[in-house]
Amino acid sequence: IRDAAAFATAVEGAASLARKGWLATFGIVPTHPETGYGYIRFAEALDVANTFRVDRFIEKPPLADANNYVATGRHVWNSGMFCFTPSAILEAFAQHSPAVLDPVRRVWQDLRSQANSSMMEIDPALFAAVPDISIDYAVMEKAGNVAVVRGAFDWSDVGSWQAVSALCEPDAEGNRGQGARVAISTRDTFVHAEDRVVATVGVENLVIVDTPDAVLVAHRDHLQRVREVVSELKARGHDAYKLHRTVARPWGAFTVLQEGPGFKIKRIEVKAGGALSLQMHAHRSEHWVVVSGEARVTNGERVYSVQVNESTFIPLKTRHRLENAGADPLVMIEVQCGDYVGEDDIVRFDDQYGRVKA
Template structure:
């Protein structure tokens, strides 16, 4: 086996709060589609694989996001997809546990001294060549046993980022490699203005490079509780869990302390090195940042989709299915999706997460799911949601099938409008063609399959006293859910 120069580690998490309603808990920011096409996590993966000699792509994400994440890698080379590793958490515990578990995987399957390049899934960098050059410098220092972070020169006073306070250059040939004197939390405005012009401060990008040996030793020294819990969780994996879908035991994982890698290790460790990235960088952390991905018109408006702007200035509009018209407004962000619309003043974008909290408290599904929800077998779209009935459009991809399942609280009526369905209902198995229908009573085991070569589309009408997605018992599922 060829030893890689680096192992890319993508951290993909998030609760879908800052960019609601385009991102949701079940489809967070890394999976969000960009105006230029693709997803943030897909672009991050492609950028990581541009590093010469990059090893298997390792992604840490929540178990429920596995299929959507795998699908986001569809445009990667076949060999990269085949070797990809998905370390699946039952729930998020911040970045330190994710990195500790990934380092243990790399130590076992790649080696203690092959540097990991840690990349948040939701960053956007256009200058791939400059990114690769920074990684090449970082891995040389990581190979010497140092913990390396990546800094970005500030382009403006920014209170939403942490900073690195840097000392003298460590490499005469590459003056962008410097010692980190301290990590600084998100500063107030006046401090950020000083940092922007000091020449000694860099934005803390949240990207890192270190070997498994070095970072595990740092965990043992500075966060031994995380190191112990990670080893206990990792020990439950089979020794041959080398690639593909690797899920951690929920009970063991629940003992993992919730802590960021900065707080757990980087702020406490000695000899931390920063590589100054000579690339553009954004963490796409607000609607302001999303708007900047679209060119502004003469009035400062940034618009996606079909919209009409009359007497409108400095306003962002994201329109999906409907026409959005603005008249006599300014400094707004308007995001219109199939089931939710956000209207916010630019000065209050940090409060969008409070909308999500309010929806969650109300028990409204819009905090968690879009109207159209991807599934490993295809997708469904909620067309109408009423107190005792729900109507869905279900599309099953060729060769795929829903799980063998039953529902305690609802019955289902299926009308095939495209394709031909293979149906299991109790002990029966039969086919339903276009313009035909069938009925599944509550508490009856059933399955919907598409054995054809074109998409199967079914209109489903659910009736019952409870219509939640958690009213499901699975008896057989080819996707391991």
């Protein structure tokens, strides 16, 4: 959204409706017959400028229907943005989707029980019990007090690589992109390059996304099918569908540099005052090399310091802990070796972030 003033005006209208008990959503006046967005058909006008009662939510339509929606002038794009009071949305869920609200409340109650911990963490089992359903299906399509604000501001959901591409300026051949790239005999192609040069030769109408996690090469006309890739990765049990190469943790972060049969190499950064849990692994040993900072290591019954350019070895099935002993970030390289190096091979005994259940 570039027109902040117009957006602020729309928010004021939505807030006015919300104070009256409406569940307000933001609709965007279509600029073209887009098939990648859902639509909202609105009914009569309400007493706040540019607001209407919602008549119907419409899923992403075929092109012929999208053309018709634009022509009628009674449809807006569904932005997926909402404005309502907590009491109004809770009442709506209680009335229309108690099967969603009840397990969410159990998640919330569990989080409240962790209020005195330094970090609160959602219980995976409780979260898995929450139905996988959009707010449109769960509430908005069922409730009678749903209104839409007709937004007069520019908007993109940035929900696809096509949308990201549209935010970049094209060159003379219609190519767009980010990062280091070389285009030879290339037309209408978007390239997102992060850590290395991406070169294209003799191609057109492609979207190429190169990240540390994965590489995507797709024809522009098939970008809506990227979700099928995620489904396939999930079916194969591949970590790529749920984990990035760099994973945040309460103590800092780790980045997987390389992984293969029987080994995994990580870059681990522990912030000042941070400490990993006292833990043990059943299937792997670990080699640690300190690159910067100072580490305090618990290794079985021993506690000792490891300085820059020093290393230590953590044997299989040994209780151990890594702590940052200094005021600067601790950076180290970890090499894991074993018959299984998955992230779930961990038993925690003590943790300053409350990740050990009583």
